[in-house]
Amino acid sequence: MPVFDVASLLPLLIAIPLIGAIFSVLLSTKHAQVLVGLLSASSLVCVMAIILANLPSGGTEFATPIRYALAGWKAPLGIALSLDGFSALLLSLTVFLVTVLTIYSAYYFAASPARVRFWPLWWLLVAGINALFLSADIFNVYVTLEIIGLAAVALVALSGNKAGLTAALRYLLVGLLGSLCYLLAVALLYHVYGTLDFAQLAATAESNPLSWAALALITVGLVLKTALVPLHFWLPHAHGSAPAPVSAILSALVVKASFYLLVRFWMEILAPAVTNEALMLLGILGGIAILWGCVQALRTKRLKLMVAYSTVAQIGYLFLLFPLLMSTEGASGSQLAAQHQSALAAVSYFIVAHACAKAAMFIAAGNIIHSLGHDDIARLQGMAKYMPLSLFTFAIAGGSLIGLPPSAGFIAKWLLLNVAIDTNQWWWVVIILMGGLLAALAIFRVLDLAFIKPEQASDYIAPDNWQKVPVAMPASGLALALCTMALGFNADLIIDLIAIGGGE
Amino acid sequence: MFNNMTLSDSAQQEGGLPSSVLFIVGLVVATVCLFLAMSLVEFQPTDQPLVTLVASNLEQSGVENPVTAVLLNFRSYDTLLEVAVLLIVALAVMPSGLQDAQQPFITVSKPRERSLVLEAFLRWLLPAIVVTSGYLLWTGASLPGGAFQAGALLAGAGILLLLAGHHSFNFNAPTARLLLVIGLAMFLLVGAGVILSSGIALAYPVAMSGILILVIEVAATLTIAAVLVLLFCALQIEPLGPQPNLGDKEKHL
């Protein structure tokens, strides 16, 4: 019996960023906001570390999620927070990335008047993400989705130019529509099962028309927010025109938040309503997304847009989880559970690998824009001489996205391939390999230009108003890129964490 | 569908989708709705466990209105996050003038065109609105009403003040920023403070719950009113820059 209850720490993960937001509104001077940011980030790290250190490692506690009934009212009357392996992994990822990006933002927004509004919105967004990962109540999830959606839109709109505002408006309308689809599903589920709690729903859910309707509405709403092809149209411009730290958190965490919910609903809450055909459909869309995103990334002329299109492709890989959950005839329950476990482990690994690599890439792209004033790929010729660190970061993160060993991206793809072969779905192997090849073409197109010697370039133009960036900016990107390498050597950490709380 | 967005009425035909696509979209939406309606009609509603749960726990919630009990006690966490949503929107539409930070919250000026009738009307109406919104807030404990209704009414007073042309608000002032966060801050403070007595976040001690809910609601009302006035200001003034009918002489409150 531990001295204190881990569960009682869960509300802190939401309260700390909210307090950070309040203080960044009240204290609007530059140094105060940065100080508040660093304090909030470091306290989040401490709380998360204590939680991780006290997670159950075996026995009966291991198999059930940690729950905390807010306001002292047990579900279904009250709202519970819950933590299992999958959400613990995503929360740790959030805390880690937010800490690095907070340091980066302190430099990125140092001279920009936008910082006054950036910091409070940033902490509100973090509160929303943490609240979503902790929530165990389907209506509460709707509110957290709106917090994330509105804060993300406000952050995209910080750029203030017409392209950014238009992208923000489109993002907002799509987000609102997605939330409403989700909310209608909540209305149906509450009508049928009389509860809003994840665990109680999972225990009573059955396969009936209203459950199918609810699952379909939830899927459409969340797929819109996750930007799976063909509903990805809003993503590239929203992620491409936001300030760099915002793009990084949008690609690394915000789209993953709605994906996390999809996994919760399909694997756990509404699992009885799921059919093999529906799983296959999501997988096919994922496969199309991989190829389409890669081709678009190859065609685009702007660096940030290219990185954003690569996110579209990477989201496709995440959706390969669903066909790998399909039950085959004659498989026993324990076999199916093991198959689910390994598929989820592979995709979780993918989420972490992509989040670190993509955040690093957006940081690198942000540095390039910061010092050159543009991100036109054709005009990047020979720029490696001016900003070696940023382009080095870009190269390592790109290696992970392609799936080159020994990066985390390689392990993630390796795990995914294994599950695909185990379940006799070899066609995914072809798509995964093709996706890697196309990603390689896109990344090397940039690196090829950037690392060319200026003298060899035919139409080399020296950057006219080149600005040096503080060393902490490329360094934070490099740290994230190196993390993708380090994760490649420590795969067990993540796979073990996922198993906590009944596996799914 | 979302790539063609226009602002003018006339362009509606040009950027619109071809009618064949519209037909298919309409068909899909109609089928989905038909399926939803059919399955809703076919479903036999079972008992609603929460009806009895809310009724039996109402006494311990500290308020008599069951909706207020759900909003501010049973599911207070939702409401806490909802206040955070309002703060996000306030920040999103706030004019980004750092230089205004030293200016006062409310500036009184003489408009060029004075409307004596409106002024006399306002002099009577404003106190009445403030009193009514206080009353709405107070009755929220037992009758329909509460922080949001009261906040909306209070915001109405602010907007009337704005429309009369005498006053203008500066939301970058420290007072204004305090008003914008006080709802969330008070909610968090109470939610964390009750841990000392009950050990659980947001779990009010039964004897104190009525007063604690009222404290939260008063703070939330102030924030809601401030946010709503800010929303209105943002749509009215921001793109025009300085207000055109600003008087020559200004005095500060």
Place this chain on the structure above:
Amino acid sequence: MISGELFIDLLLGIGALVTAILCLTAKDLFQAILLFISMGLLVTLAWVRLGAWDVAIAEAAIGAGLTGALLIATRRQLNQ
């Protein structure tokens, strides 16, 4: 008696649907906004019929009233 009460509900519901359709098909933006506000008021009556007094007050004040005011303010900006 029951059929008479259901008739009121039917009228309110159809009224809300018709105003919604008219709102979306209206040529003029101002007209559309006014139709939207009237739909909000009809829906407010529906909430009252369903016994949701708190929701009715909120819908009238915020859903129809405030949203309407914001929409009209926006339209003024767009026309300037």
Place this chain on the structure above:
Amino acid sequence: MTQALLYGVFGIALFGIGLFGVLAITHVVKKILAINICGVGVFMVFIANASSGATPDFVPHAMVLTGIVVAVAGTAMALSLVVRINALEKPEEDA
């Protein structure tokens, strides 16, 4: 057909009208109106289902109250973006 079912079906119809409007209309402000109509439809489903028993269920009422506030927040944000985009477009038209 009971009162609750009637309003439930009307709610879904409103949701459908709004959904079609969002997809079909290009005018941004009308798109925003359509989203709001969608939202009202969802709220109607909530409230209708809440009144299917003998005594009304107050939990959906509270959820709808939260939903209304969130909806107005989203609408306000969208409208302010529209106004800002419009203000940026103006000088270009003059030139």
